[in-house]
Amino acid sequence: MIKVKGLTKEFIRKGRDGKMATKKAVDDLSFEIAQGEIFGLLGPNGAGKTTTIRMLTMQTRKTSGEIKYNGISIEKNEKAIKAMIGVVPQHINFDMDLTVGQNMELHGRLHHMDKHQRQERIQELLNYIELEDTVNMSPRQLSGGMKRRLLIARALIHKPQILFMDEPTVALDPQVRHRIWDLIREMAAQGVTVLLTTHYIEEAENLCNRVAIINKGKLVDIDTPASFCQQMGRYTVEWQTEEGRQFKFFDSKEEAAGFVATLDSSHIRRSNLEDVFIELTGRREGI
């Protein structure tokens, strides 16, 4: 469905010495996403996740590389591709001069939906996210969780085949986060392809069929969360030394227990995506 090959984005910025310098925000990124898949881009802050989404959604131009949707290059049919994608941005970007309903209507109009289609779909989605009473309210009057749900609903009005979600649960409490996860799973079950960026390891582990770990603009690895953990060792022994927290990974619980016996104080737990992330990027992020 989506094929990305050698995607690169360079920005020209003034360096510390006052001279103009080129910085690669995304560096030779390649991956493919299948229809109905929930694909995660996992990386620390500044890894290039948002820039990647912005290139895929044509909000910024790539420096080089190739992006294809169903075999069609984005340069060839920008309008048709824009019609099949939905975008949930990281920041709340409602038009604050419009009501909730008018924000939804504007989106429907921008996607050339007729009046009847728009009204039916807006009602359906507001019911779905349980915000049907907010139609005449200003987005300013909504809580953070309500705004996030509304952002997702807005992106779904024109029934996109692919949904891009940039940090969809950032700064939300656990209850709301789980509610949004359910929403994303339901959409994927209906055949919508989802590409989400997150720096919450737990989010990627719970939601994604596959995860691409990126760091400093480069792809580190792509796999399923379970395979990542298995490759590294399914059990983690964690202990404290003067240098800080130490980790060692084992394929079986017995091996891990044998190692624990040699230490004064330690504990065994199942490996998770955070361990993989730290191993691959050397950085601790998210939870």
Place this chain on the structure above:
Amino acid sequence: MLWQDIWTVFWRDWVVLRRRLKKFIFSRMVAPLLYMVAFGWGLGRSIQVTGGSYLDFLVPGILALNSMNISFNSVTPVHSERIYHKSLEEYIIAPVIPEAFVIGKMLAAVLRGLISSAIILLLAGLFGAQLQLSALFLLVLVLNCIIFSEIGFFAAMTISTYEEMGQVNTYILLPMSFLCGTFFSVHTLPDLVRYAIQMLPLTHTSYLLRGIALSQPVALTSVIVLILYALLFFGMARWAYLRLTK
């Protein structure tokens, strides 16, 4: 599809304007009312102009500067939509023709400019001004609104801070408001200054509006100049919008 997209962009601004129409109308009455009282009644009694009263001379100038200010400032909220609220992204990610966005915003600014011009004409009538209105008069007003909405759009798309947006008003619009034949004839100015001022679009608007309103002969080359300015600034506004995704 182009017309549908233009209508969508215009619709958004119309929804906002409709909700605030009363406030908009009353707030737009203040400045022209003050101009007419101060310069028309007050100062105007001691000023002699050829071909009519100073009020008749003044109103076309007020119309020119007011339509300039209103149309420019109608579009500048796009700056905060781009930089602060980021609601502009909704248009960028949608399958909308880029030109439609520029034209839609421009038309909404023209509407605001024409509403405020109608208010001024109404007030001027109450103050006793006697002006001749025609289709050409309306065309010149529309062209003036188009030009300054395009300049506002270009500024909103290229300037990065709120303070700098304010500086456009201070360094460009404010001097034009006073110098471009709005309150006095530019013929009294030194040659070099006059030549420079005569190149500005607002000067042509002032000349044309005054000439038509006072039934004096007007230079149609000024209409052509305004059309050329409108085309030039449309190109610049379009370029600035497309540049956002580069």
